[in-house]
Amino acid sequence: MLPFLSHEEILRYSRHLLIPEVGLEGQKKLKAASVLVIGTGGLGSPVALYLAAAGVGRIGLVDYDVVDFSNLQRQVIHGTSRIGTLKVDSARERMLDLNPDIQVDAYNEPFTSANAMRIAADYDLIIDGTDNFPTRYLTNDVCVLLGKPNIYGSIFRFDGQVSVFYAKEGPCYRCLFPEPPPPGLVPSCAEGGVLGVLPGIIGSLQATEALKLILGIGETLIGRLMLFNALDMTFEFVKLRKNPNCKICGPEPEVTELIDYEAFCGVPGHDHEEGSVGGGWDITATELAQRLQQGNHLRLLDVREPHELEISKLEGAELIPLGQLAARLSELDSAQEMVVFCKAGTRSARALELLVSAGFRKVKNLKGGINSWAREVDRSMPVY
Amino acid sequence: MIKLRMPAPLRTYTNGQAEIDLHGGTVGEAMDDLVEQFPALRPHLFNGKAELRPFVNLFLNDENIKVLRGLDTPLKEGDRLMLIPSIAGG
Numbered sequence: 205m206l207p208f209l210s211h212e213e214i215l216r217y218s219r220h221l222l223i224p225e226v227g228l229e230g231q232k233k234l235k236a237a238s239v240l241v242i243g244t245g246g247l248g249s250p251v252a253l254y255l256a257a258a259g260v261g262r263i264g265l266v267d268y269d270v271v272d273f274s275n276l277q278r279q280v281i282h283g284t285s286r287i288g289t290l291k292v293d294s295a296r297e298r299m300l301d302l303n304p305d306i307q308v309d310a311y312n313e314p315f316t317s318a319n320a321m322r323i324a325a326d327y328d329l330i331i332d333g334t335d336n337f338p339t340r341y342l343t344n345d346v347c348v349l350l351g352k353p354n355i356y357g358s359i360f361r362f363d364g365q366v367s368v369f370y371a372k373e374g375p376c377y378r379c380l381f382p383e384p385p386p387p388g389l390v391p392s393c394a395e396g397g398v399l400g401v402l403p404g405i406i407g408s409l410q411a412t413e414a415l416k417l418i419l420g421i422g423e424t425l426i427g428r429l430m431l432f433n434a435l436d437m438t439f440e441f442v443k444l445r446k447n448p449n450c451k452i453c454g455p456e457p458e459v460t461e462l463i464d465y466e467a468f469c470g471v472p473g474h475d476h477e478e479g480s481v482g483g484g485w486d487i488t489a490t491e492l493a494q495r496l497q498q499g500n501h502l503r504l505l506d507v508r509e510p511h512e513l514e515i516s517k518l519e520g521a522e523l524i525p526l527g528q529l530a531a532r533l534s535e536l537d538s539a540q541e542m543v544v545f546c547k548a549g550t551r552s553a554r555a556l557e558l559l560v561s562a563g564f565r566k567v568k569n570l571k572g573g574i575n576s577w578a579r580e581v582d583r584s585m586p587v588y
Numbered sequence: 589m590i591k592l593r594m595p596a597p598l599r600t601y602t603n604g605q606a607e608i609d610l611h612g613g614t615v616g617e618a619m620d621d622l623v624e625q626f627p628a629l630r631p632h633l634f635n636g637k638a639e640l641r642p643f644v645n646l647f648l649n650d651e652n653i654k655v656l657r658g659l660d661t662p663l664k665e666g667d668r669l670m671l672i673p674s675i676a677g678g
Contacts, residue, residue: 247678335678360675363596380652385643385674389632390597393677403678431672436606442650442672475677527600531628 246403479549
């Protein structure tokens with residue numbers, strides 16, 4: 205039986221009740237529904253705000269992070285006064301301010317193979333607002349195994365993708381992407397950046413799909429992938445089909461329970477930059493400063509993009525963007541000691557791997573990148 | 589001539605170009621033209637056996653070439669190829 209709406213709720217949702225496709229019954233369906241939002245970042249912000257405003261009765265939020273200054277360019281559910289507080293608490297407070305008639309369940313924990321089934325089992329729909337490949341494969345597999353729709357959204361710079369992966373009725377994420385890209389090939393938003401409004405668009409589309417699925421109206425994105433580009437202002441659609449060899453939703457699945465997704469993808473299940481290679485290949489900013497002070501002849505190789513030099517640069521460093529490094533190895537001398545760096549150490553770790561595989565041995569990665577130099581050595585330099 | 593849309597993460601290897609004009613009677617020939625124009629792309633798209641790498645999704649108009657005839661799929665004037673990248677940002 206559908207829940208009852210109070211007079212106050214009827215007034216609150218009046219603009220919904222006027223739409224014949226929603227109406228009183230639809231609004232009651234929204235109140236009876238439960239949606240789990242994985243991640244309360246760029247995508248999770250508009251998703252959680254609009255689902256709360258629309259009156260979805262119970263909304264779960266999964267995130268383990270705290271609000272950071274660099275989040276606020278796009279994560280509009282949070283605020284400057286909330287910096288340093290838990291994202292799930294910050295989001296929950298804002299949602300309940302927007303709509304006190306809903307229930308918000310906060311899960312202040314990373315979404316992992318250990319807790320994912322337990323958390324997701326209790327919700328009708330799952331929204332993928334994560335920021336990394338391991339958690340995306342995990343979210344997909346949980347949805348396939350539990351038979352729930354996965355409302356997918358993903359962003360990079362000016363590009364966004366949206367689909368509804370629902371193995372009962374169409375393809376899943378693995379049908380389209382059977383394997384993750386090799387580690388390091390696809391930059392994350394922390395490395396490559398993202399236009400602040402882009403998750404607003406893509407997250408709003410995810411919220412739209414969630415409402416349509418709950419209400420049972422319209423044509424959903426099951427079996428279609430929407431591709432958005434903000435520079436060209438284009439929305440394009442391609443057809444997605446179920447892959448008969450899909451390892452999880454095919455007729456003979458190999459994956460019948462959750463796996464180790466960080467091992468599967470070869471990258472960590474978060475988008476925090478680690479910026480180290482390990483195995484003695486790293487040098488800290490403080491060590492580098494000491495060695496330079498001692499008059500060591502070190503070649504400094506900056507593998508960032510040219511426009512990043514306007515933010516910060518190291519004296520005497522030469523620039524070869526990572527994308528050009530393979531073609532410009534002849535400009536380097538493997539006999540000379542060299543320190544490679546980028547913003548936070550992720551791209552330089554890739555550069556170091558490339559150099560080592562080309563026979564370079566006297567090379568180190570600046571752990572934490574030029575940002576750690578700004579924190580440890582030169583406080584007049586900005587961190588970005 | 590056909591056009592190929594290059595996804596943002598791979599534009600580093602095409603000097604920032606988003607739309608690329610290609611020639612070829614099949615998808616495979618057009619892709620050969622692409623990696624001849626931009627050799628740095630090759631390792632990102634093809635494995636050692638000249639097959640598309642498994643995480644590369646190439647669409648001809650709105651269909652995945654995997655459900656057509658793969659690299660042997662014939663092309664006609666005005667067709668549009670689109671590489672759909674795995675992106676994970678959120």
